[in-house]
Amino acid sequence: MEKLFVFQGGGPTAVINATLSGVLDAAHPCFSNVFGLRHSLEHVATTPPINLTDLTAPSAADDRARLARTPGALLGSSRTKVTEAHLSAVLDVMQAEGARHILGIGGNGTMHALNQLAEFAASRSVDLNIVGAPKTVDNDLPGAAFAPGYGSAARFVALATRDFDFDFRAMQTFDDVTILETMGRDTGWLAAASVLLKEADADAPHIVLIPERPVDEAALLKRVSELHRDLGRVFIVTNEVLTAPDGTVLGQNVQDGPTDSLGRTMYSLSTGTGNYLAQLIWKQLGLQARCLRPGSLGRALTSCVSEVDFELALRAGRATTDLFDRPEDGAKMLTIAQDLHLGWQPTKEGIGRTPLPKAFFDQDDEFAIGLNFATMARSIIGEVSPLFHGIRTDS
Amino acid sequence: MEKLFVFQGGGPTAVINATLSGVLDAAHPCFSNVFGLRHSLEHVATTPPINLTDLTAPSAADDRARLARTPGALLGSSRTKVTEAHLSAVLDVMQAEGARHILGIGGNGTMHALNQLAEFAASRSVDLNIVGAPKTVDNDLPGAAFAPGYGSAARFVALATRDFDFDFRAMQTFDDVTILETMGRDTGWLAAASVLLKEADADAPHIVLIPERPVDEAALLKRVSELHRDLGRVFIVTNEVLTAPDGTVLGQNVQDGPTDSLGRTMYSLSTGTGNYLAQLIWKQLGLQARCLRPGSLGRALTSCVSEVDFELALRAGRATTDLFDRPEDGAKMLTIAQDLHLGWQPTKEGIGRTPLPKAFFDQDDEFAIGLNFATMARSIIGEVSPLFHGIRTDS
Structure with a gap:
């Protein structure tokens, strides 16, 4: 009987454990033992794997749920x-167990690492069967039209925008501008999700700022001023990182925060883009x-999980274990089409980032997302209960 | 037949419209007409009231729901x-409709305003019947052991703390300290709610900072350092405003933000206490x-509403209309006991703020909330589904 190693990479999502649960469910009875690598591939030398085999038993269905x-x-x-030292440690721990199957759940970085592992194993003439399950809240993983994790994070953004706009309308005699800052260092998929529950022009968001579209501060201030005059309030949704017209990070010189090992400012640990814009306005x-x-x-947040995303994540876990049986050489990852149909591709095709396509930009408004984005992406955030719109209290 | 005026004051809550819905439900058939004052009592002169009578009809039950x-x-x-000008405008608009019943839904400020209205009407020999329904996320309204709105805002804090701690544990090879900043300018009820779903000592929160307990920065830094050494991560929950040992606002000199009409910094519009602590650490x-x-x-957030809070808010709306029938003179407000039993008191007893009682401070730890708070307050946030704790991944 074969033994399986599994790990999770990159930032967690609300449903990455659903994918793990799907893997554990599908592992029985094909795998006699399942081991989990702790804290991804980089800590194998110092942290022993944990034995997950009990969690694969039919009797553990409640625990998996x-x-x-x-x-x-x-x-x-x-x-x-x-690093090579990490990869070498992974080979060592797998060979010590006589295992040759490994499954990683993650995004761009994890697919890159799986690819490195495949090349490293080949260079050592070690026979490994390597597969990857997609995961990212950023939705920028090539091959995944909707990556598990995005739907739930997008649901949070869409609900926060819709729900807080009701609060903002009520307080518009007091407040002028609301800025909701979303995750997303490189791509605007999450900020774009703020439009998914918008029903009328006057509803939030009124301005959506994403890193794919450089932001001219003077034009932004002019628009804020006009919208405030017309609507009495302005609801802005912004990525955590934006691009200035010269290609640098917007407000970079005033964002004070720790830097990472490469000397880059870690914006999510600084006071941030939203606060920068608030002070500017x-x-x-x-x-x-x-x-x-x-x-x-x-x-x-467990209370914002999209049931569509949850089911997709669970299904992705099960389907990724099926990729072990494919005859093709090389590391493989599960792909997900826009209609949520599952397929596969070499992991090296999952390296890189898919920006929000220009086709979803509002062509007539540099600060808006096109309605076609809502048509395409609405279903991934799941169902929501309608609210009461009978009496609009807009002035 | 009598006519009723109703309004909402102060910051919205997730369930203040549930209380309004309860009022509208109870208004039929006692009141022939119901009017809503827009944006509280201060905009009556410039903004006409809206007619809510259709919403009180039995056939409008779905809309009310x-x-x-x-x-x-x-x-x-x-x-x-x-101001007196506002109160005068309220009398004018009510007398124009021949109405003498008015119901306000709000917190300390609203109860104060209702009291002012009662005194102003008496000084003009106008006969008004004035009642108030309690509402505040801060839970500092005298007479309401649990004010409608608190339970849902507290549920958000408790879920955010519990859920994000799972994320934080997973990333503790990368992150050191998480700081969750809660609402609450004057009292610590919401930050204290972060302990309501804590199950074990190692669970978040590890430090809770509230304005009732002045914070010594050196002692705080020492504790953070010790906890990080012992647990590998530190989860801090802080009010949006804290008190320094000398009685001033902690970090006040570095918080840059707009000031209100009285020249006071509006901390919720500045970069804030949480960011101040993050930079300090x-x-x-x-x-x-x-x-x-x-x-x-x-x-x-509609997805974080506490069903216990929701039912309380609805019930409070219905019960407040019953106070119109009480024989006693003066403006009256609904009271809510710890067992959610409803009563009443003069609105003037609802002015002021109830701090988090010292009995709920952890007496042995200046940075912790006592377990007796969880015993007292756990039920108000409603039911939650248990999570999987089978394998703790703490290092």
Whole structure:
């Protein structure tokens, strides 16, 4: 009987444990033993794997169901770059168990690491069967039209925008501008999700700022001023990182925060883009701007899980184990089409980032997302109960 | 037949419209007409009331049910101080309709305004019947052991703490400190709610900072350092405003933000206490600190409503209309006991703020909330599904 190693990489999502649960469910009875690597591939030398075999038993179905609904990443995750020393330690621990199957659940970085592992094993003439299950709240993984994790994080953004706009309308005699900052260092998929529950022009969001579209501060301030005059309130949704017209990070010189091992500012640990814009609007326009900065909460809140995303994550876990049986050489990853049809591709095709396509930009408005995005992506956030719109209290 | 005026005051909550829905439900058939004042008492002269009578009809039960689940405040709210000119305008609009019943839904400020209205009407020999329904996410309203709105905002804080701690555990090879900033300018009831789903000592929160207990920065840094050494991560929950040992606002000199009409810094519009602490911890201890600052989101998110709070809010709306029939003189407000039993008191007893009682402080730990708080308050946030704790991944 074969033995399976599994790990989770990159930032957790609300449903990454659902994918793990799906893997554990499918592992029985094909695999006699299942081991989990702790904190991804980078800590194998110092942290022993944990034995997950009991969790694969038919009698553990209740535990797997509960695990699937638990946020975080059960096995722990990591963010450091994988080195040859890490890969060597992984081979050692797998060979010590006589295992040749390994499954990673993660995004771009994890697919890259799986690819490195495949090349490293081949260079050592070690026969490994390597597969990857997609995961990312950013939705920028090539091959996954909707990556598990995105739907739930997007649901949080869409609900936060819709729900808080009702609060904002009620307080518009007091507040002028609301800025909701979303996750997403490189791509605008999550900020774009703020339009998914918008029903009327006057509904939030009124401005959506994404890193794919450089932001001219003067044009932004002009638009804020006009919208405030017309609507009495302005609801802005912004990525945590934006691009200035010269290609640098917007407001970079005023964002004070720790730097990572490469000397880059870690924006999510600084006071951030939303606060930068709030101060800019206050100082330039004299409008009171309130920044909501939930940070990574939206990838963890159990109360905002999209049931469509949850089912997709569970199904992705089961389907990824099927990829072990494919005859083709090389590391493989599960792919997900827009209609949620599952397929596969070499993991090396999952390296890189898919930006929000220009086709989803509003062509007539540099600060808006096109309605075609809502048509395409609405279903991934699941069902929501309608609210009461009988009496609009807009002035 | 009598006519009823109703309004909503102060910050919205996730369930203030449930209370309004309860009022509208109970208004039929006692009141022939119901009017809503827009944006509280301060905008009556410039904004005509809206006719809510159709919403009281038995046939409008579906609309009332949907309204009850809608965030924000349907009638709009406000935050400015009430003047004699405002009160005079309220009398004018009520007398024009031949109405003498008015019901306000709000917190300390609203109870104060209702009391002012009663005194003003008496000084003009106008006979008014004035009642108030309690509402506040801060839970500091005298007479309401649990004010409608608190349970849902507290559920958000408790879920955010529990759920994000799973994420934080998974990433503790990368992150050192998480700081969740909660609402609450004056009292610590919401930050204290972070302990309501804590099951084990190692679970978040590890430190809870409230304005009732002055914070010594050196002692705090020492504790953070010790906890990080012992647990590998530190989860801090802090009020949006804290008190320094000398009685001033902690970090006041570094918080840059707009000031209100009285010249006071509006902390919720500045970069805030959580970011101040994150920078302090980074600069003094070299630990990466991430600030989650959802701001007012927790009082609006439909997905975090406590069903216990929702039912209480609905019931409070219905019961407050019963207070019109009491024979005693003067403005009256609904009271709510710890067992959710409803009663009444003069509105003037609802002015002021109830701090978190010292009995709920952990007597042995200046940075912790006592377990007796969880015993007392756990039920108000409603039921939650258990998560999977089978394998703790703490290092």
